[in-house]
Amino acid sequence: MVVKADAPRSVTILGSTGSVGTQTVDLVSRDPERFPVEALTANRNVTLLAQQARQLNVRMAVVADPAAYAELKRLLSGTGIEVAAGSEAVAAAAERPADWVMAAIVGAAGLEPTLAAIRRGAIVAFANKEVLVCAGALMMEEVKAHGATLLPVDSEHSAIYQVFDFERTESVSRLILTASGGPFRAKDRAFMAAATREQAVAHPTWDMGAKISVDSATMMNKGLELIEAHFLFGIPEERIDVLVHPQSVIHSLVEYVDGSVLAQLGTPDMRTPIAYALGWPARIATPAERLDLVKAATLTFEAPDPVRFPALRLARAALQSGGGAPTILSAANEVAVQAFLDRRIGFLDIERIVEETLTALPHRPLRDLAAVREADADARRDAAGRVAAIGATAVGSR
């Protein structure tokens, strides 16, 4: 596809009320002539959704939760903005003719809408990593079949994308994903066993949504990113390394066969990778703080600790196992993280539930999306049962 760098680009933002979504709204609103907005979607935060819809003068606003429809309709009455509700309406929003779609829903709920955008050959800015983890091979086939463009938004994958030689992939010897190490990088297992929701979401360098913040604390986020990188760049699992880099300045690296290592650097501000995808193939200005290496002074690196953070091992094992294993990993993780956020289980129960679910269920091949949905549903049911069993013995202590 030939893309004219400075031409106006119509935009749809799936998950506009979230952390990535609001930062996308911020960038788009700085140049409304160039980035007219077709549709915005949210789960149930209709107050913010309606405010964004008015500000950006969008054509359509959609809320996934049908119970929030009446309120959204009331908030947008008299504006001429179309309003709809339900998960099918979210996917229908992605089908509308926007040139560029930001996939920033959290979790596997983003599967159908992201797929809808891919199937009409859109440029898809891709933040919603769980979608690639749960259906990676099938999603990449759809991208190819429909001539869609997938631009990673995760800062690590955006970094790799910017320095990856797509013309000569055989010259790439290794991908190195950097990780901040999260809020518990220097904590022991006893601390983690008693960790609260507040401690787990207090990320040291990035300001993100609750689920990905907990994933960073368990380091499951890096495991999901490893699987994401495998599907995005076609590099086998054993050639993808993880490097803990607490300052989050180097966003990831690509090592080539001649020993050269190329990296992308910047301050930890998601508006930079979002802007890379929004302007692509041109670059657009952002208000992100400039990187001052003198001020940063020291950049440090360490190997991830597999004993304190077993989630990385689980994700690697799931990718090696193949078939539905990554789908099960991600679905069980979603259920367990939500239970932790709801204070129904402890922090270390998350990895335990994921491991037990992965062990309990068969890793069947994923021939089609129906098989993905089945593996996802089975894993959610199994993990929910494990949450309930813990909840029955430990209520009240969190």
Ligand SMILES: NC(=O)c1ccc[n+]([C@@H]2O[C@H](COP(=O)([O-])OP(=O)(O)OC[C@H]3O[C@@H](n4cnc5c(N)ncnc54)[C@H](OP(=O)(O)O)[C@@H]3O)[C@@H](O)[C@H]2O)c1
């Ligand atoms: N935050 C970051 O800096 C960052 C960085 C890299 C990658 N990512 C990835 O980007 C994705 C979004 O992360 P986030 O931190 O922006 O999450 P977030 O702040 O929790 O926002 C999630 C968005 O998805 C909507 N949503 C939630 N459940 C939904 C459902 N069932 N159906 C439709 N919409 C739903 C939410 O709507 P409501 O507001 O109405 O709940 C919200 O707009 C995740 O996959 C994450 O791993 C995030």
